[in-house]
Amino acid sequence: MPNHLRFFSRLAAAALGALLAAPPALAHHSFSAEFDAGKPVSLRGVVTKVELINPHSWITIDVKDANGLTTSWMVEGGSPNVLLKSGVTKNAIPLGSELVIAGYQARDGSNRAVGRDISFADGRPLFFAGSKPDKAAE
Amino acid sequence: MRRQLVDARRRPGPMKLRGDAPLARVCAAVILTALALGATAAEKPFKAPRTSDGQPDLQGYWTNNTVVPLQRPAAYADRAQLTEAEARERLDKALEPSETEAGTDADVHYQLTDYGLDITQRKMNLDTRTAAIVDPPDGKLPAPLPTAAAKAKERADYTRAHQYDSAQTLNLSVRCIVWPHQGPPIMPTGYNSNLEIYQSPGYVTIITEMMPDARIVPLDGRPHLPGGVKQWLGDSRGHWDGNTLVIETTNYTGRTQVPGTPAGLLLTPDARVTEYLERTGADTLHYRFTVEDKNLWDRSWTAEYPLVRIDGMRFEYACQEGNYGLANTLSGARVKEREAAAQGTTPRDPVPPPRR
Numbered sequence: 001m002p003n004h005l006r007f008f009s010r011l012a013a014a015a016l017g018a019l020l021a022a023p024p025a026l027a028h029h030s031f032s033a034e035f036d037a038g039k040p041v042s043l044r045g046v047v048t049k050v051e052l053i054n055p056h057s058w059i060t061i062d063v064k065d066a067n068g069l070t071t072s073w074m075v076e077g078g079s080p081n082v083l084l085k086s087g088v089t090k091n092a093i094p095l096g097s098e099l100v101i102a103g104y105q106a107r108d109g110s111n112r113a114v115g116r117d118i119s120f121a122d123g124r125p126l127f128f129a130g131s132k133p134d135k136a137a138e
Numbered sequence: 139m140r141r142q143l144v145d146a147r148r149r150p151g152p153m154k155l156r157g158d159a160p161l162a163r164v165c166a167a168v169i170l171t172a173l174a175l176g177a178t179a180a181e182k183p184f185k186a187p188r189t190s191d192g193q194p195d196l197q198g199y200w201t202n203n204t205v206v207p208l209q210r211p212a213a214y215a216d217r218a219q220l221t222e223a224e225a226r227e228r229l230d231k232a233l234e235p236s237e238t239e240a241g242t243d244a245d246v247h248y249q250l251t252d253y254g255l256d257i258t259q260r261k262m263n264l265d266t267r268t269a270a271i272v273d274p275p276d277g278k279l280p281a282p283l284p285t286a287a288a289k290a291k292e293r294a295d296y297t298r299a300h301q302y303d304s305a306q307t308l309n310l311s312v313r314c315i316v317w318p319h320q321g322p323p324i325m326p327t328g329y330n331s332n333l334e335i336y337q338s339p340g341y342v343t344i345i346t347e348m349m350p351d352a353r354i355v356p357l358d359g360r361p362h363l364p365g366g367v368k369q370w371l372g373d374s375r376g377h378w379d380g381n382t383l384v385i386e387t388t389n390y391t392g393r394t395q396v397p398g399t400p401a402g403l404l405l406t407p408d409a410r411v412t413e414y415l416e417r418t419g420a421d422t423l424h425y426r427f428t429v430e431d432k433n434l435w436d437r438s439w440t441a442e443y444p445l446v447r448i449d450g451m452r453f454e455y456a457c458q459e460g461n462y463g464l465a466n467t468l469s470g471a472r473v474k475e476r477e478a479a480a481q482g483t484t485p486r487d488p489v490p491p492p493r494r
Contacts, residue, residue: 034466037242054314108469114247
């Protein structure tokens with residue numbers, strides 16, 4: 001690459017880097033207002049309810065602790081519009097299926113969390129854009 | 139303007155562990171299904187198809203997804219265009235997964251790639267421009283008038299301090315009332331950056347996917363609504379100038395703003411936005427708009443976004459008062475206030491409401 005092109009190429013990369021350094025302007029609401037970065041949670045539970053509603057979907061799971069006590073957790077997910085484009089419908093999240101969720105708990109201490117990463121118990125990611133969950137299993 | 143259609147959707151790649159949370163990574167493979175539109179157009183001018191009643195046909199599902207910023211980054215100085223190689227490099231950079239540090243506010247979000255929230259996971263143009271703004275020629279927004287800038291700062295300061303006071307002080311998009319990118323002018327929104335256009339005799343209807351308000355534009359030359367009638371999306375009137383649909387919008391509420399303009403700089407009821415839509419190819423539409431608001435700027439400014447055809451249907455983004463998020467956000471704010479009170483501090487500095 002000629003020197004001047006290399007210079008502008010670096011210039012472009014630097015400019016874009018500066019743009020991308022800012023938090024992504026993708027959130028519908030402030031997640032840090034709703035959820036607490038100081039309360040990471042790891043949940044494993046069985047799906048009891050799926051609400052594909054805008055602006056955010058919600059999945060309710062029953063989490064069983066070591067003593068056999070069951071607690072219901074609501075987990076926030078992305079916009080159904082985006083999920084549907086990735087092939088995620090209600091049928092992709094059958095009631096009774098087991099999910100593993102890493103996220104952050106609600107600030108108010110209730111049993112709600114943002115589902116930052118959600119996988120089926122066998123490791124398949126639940127939401128993986130461009131790859132339908134049923135296809136990912138093949 | 140040199141453009142090529144690019145399908146920048148990522149392929150799923152290997153998983154990577156980050157802390158105790160699996161982070162889906164994607165390989166940087168980009169599907170470049172490039173069509174040399176510029177060259178094709180030069181050889182054979184595109185003839186816009188017509189609807190059954192003779193209008194140029196703009197109908198279909200379109201996306202304005204882009205990595206081109208509204209304003210030209212300072213690093214580009216006076217360069218309006220990149221080379222194609224540079225534009226591809228810019229796109230490649232945008233394809234690199236963004237990382238956040240676990241336990242920080244920035245990490246409290248969905249894994250963007252998994253959820254399909256990456257801007258690069260949708261079809262877009264390989265656009266060589268350094269900014270969407272084409273006038274002023276430096277690609278920058280004009281400086282706001284001093285009074286407007288001061289007022290905007292007052293508003294922004296107040297919003298920052300009081301947005302979580304109540305449901306009514308949360309912003310309009312959180313409450314699912316109106317999103318800033320709906321415009322007019324219609325702006326890219328990062329995800330679900332799609333719109334639908336359909337035409338019927340005497341009308342053109344434009345629906346952005348988020349939110350799905352139908353902006354019905356009469357083409358019969360009727361006057362605008364009386365000045366006292368304000369609407370979230372303004373009041374639009376259209377006419378054809380050859381193959382170009384020209385839409386003029388007035389009657390803004392004074393509560394919305396164009397994304398990318400300084401925080402708190404709300405379009406005033408005196409604003410006028412003129413949009414120009416023209417078919418430039420079988421799968422491309424050209425969208426150009428000019429914003430005038432004598433209370434904000436001493437000159438107009440103009441920007442352009444190419445639109446690319448996408449597959450339908452459009453799924454209705456039925457957004458209802460933020461559903462659970464609104465209540466959760468407010469209850470979170472009350473917890474922060476209690477924690478601050480217990481520590482003898484305040485979670486925010488008191489800011490007086492902006493003057494009306």
